[in-house]
Amino acid sequence: MRLLALENLSKVYNKNTRSETRVLQNCSFILNKGDFLIISGESGSGKSTFLNIAGLLDKEYDGEYTIRGQAVEKHNSNQLAILRNEMFGIVFQDYVLVEDASAYENIIIPLYYSKKYKRKERRNRIHEITQTLKIEDILNKSVSQLSGGQRQRVAIARALINDPDVLLLDEPTSALNQDLAQGILQFILSFGQKHHKTIVLVTHDTQNIPNVFNKHYQLADGKMTLC
């Protein structure tokens, strides 16, 4: 089943100014339910830019974006908010946490807007997710005091907490050492398989791609090609 489709996608930053940057040009992209998909490309090739558009965070682009067969431009801002909440779990390259809040306060955020989990179920849900990620005992710590690996897992917990259909992972392990990175990646992949998630993983490391991935897009010179 087709979840997302982007056609003729083009993105230009700072259009019509001196610092105009063309990042994506006429890219096409299809994501089916259950896909484990990799997007690779050099630094600056536009991987994060693409993920922002796919994750409904950036609406300034040219092209047609359809989600489950429906055009995104026809959605109003409330419908977009619901999609962000229910459909996507995003882990950003630099995690993007609320720095002066605790791990718990960061992880709970999607649940405030969730229709899936009721108020009463929040505590249990957080317990469930943080247990599998082994961050239960740091929940009350301020995230600014956590180590890189811990921050990483808080960001992943937040992405998983509302049980989204699609996980968008922007180089989730680039800031960690090799062993830790491998461990985290293995966790996400087995979690994804177990819960029938669809995964989009952005990476610049094309050397050791686990073979659970069934699709590989490469980004170069603004073009997106299926390998």
Next chain:
Amino acid sequence: MMDALMLGFKDLFKNKRLFFIFEACLLMVCVIIMSVSFALIWELDQRSIDRTSSEAYTVIPTSNDMTSNSQLISKVNPLLNKGGRSFFHSEYLTSQMGLTTVIVIDSSLNDLLYSDEEMNQTSYAKIFTKADLDQTLMTIDFPEPTTFGSTDVSRFDERIFDSFFDDEVIIVLLHTNELGKWMESTYGSEIFDLVDNVQFTASDKQNGLVAAFEAIFDDSFLTLQPSSYQNDELRFILLYVFPTIAFVIAALLVALTIMYISLLKKLYREYTIHLISGATLKAIYARNSVFIIILIAFCLLGVSVLNGFELNDIFGIISVILLLIFFTFELLLYVVLKKRNISITLKGVD
């Protein structure tokens, strides 16, 4: 929605220091506006009284020697029969009748005194009441031939009714050369009252009455100060105090706005993370409004305390201003939320 409000309170608590600074600024603006309004409303009140005449006085007693009192009365008496108007509260008659009694001299009302044809030779005083009090009045000895019982008080100086709270005021309209008979000459209070309430019109001034009136008091225990100086005060307020205060208020409001924008910037990163996680703009709006509403509510409370919980003009002015500030802040939030792109704001902030 509950969550949004709860988060709003958390934001408030996290930024409590900023909140207090905001509150202090806002209260300062309100207090300045309040005191200026007090002054202005008072001045305008004064001016609306002055508008009815060209000449009025504030009386200042300058000595305790009241021996010249009856002399003053006998000089003022004929002068007021020619022009000007005044009134005073008569202690003696009030105690006799048990009702507030005011004695009025008003040259423009002399026709009322002679409208009763039979009495026109002897009637020097006429009694006006709002209520029908003929019977009681008949039993009292008046110093002069007196007619009773008109209830039409529409032509009298409005200040008479403004200065006494009782509904039933007895007014004795006097046309007499024997004012001394109606006045207590041993104490200065009645002449004091009389002079304090005196008003002359522009034509009286042209006829030299004002100059003659002022001359009477040249060497007496009362000093007259023309009340028109209040207009100068108003001019001073409008010309110098107002612009200064407007400037101060504008500066404070600009400071408030800048502070608010920097607070928004600080909170915006967190708002963005919530938007990414599925918050609606409405939820963010509600959340941010908690801060503004509590701020305004506390300010309104402070103003109410200072204002003695009265719902007067000043409270109205302040309410309107606070409402304007509220809408400005909400508008700023709207602009910030609508304009910014979620993905861009994540970069560079940390």
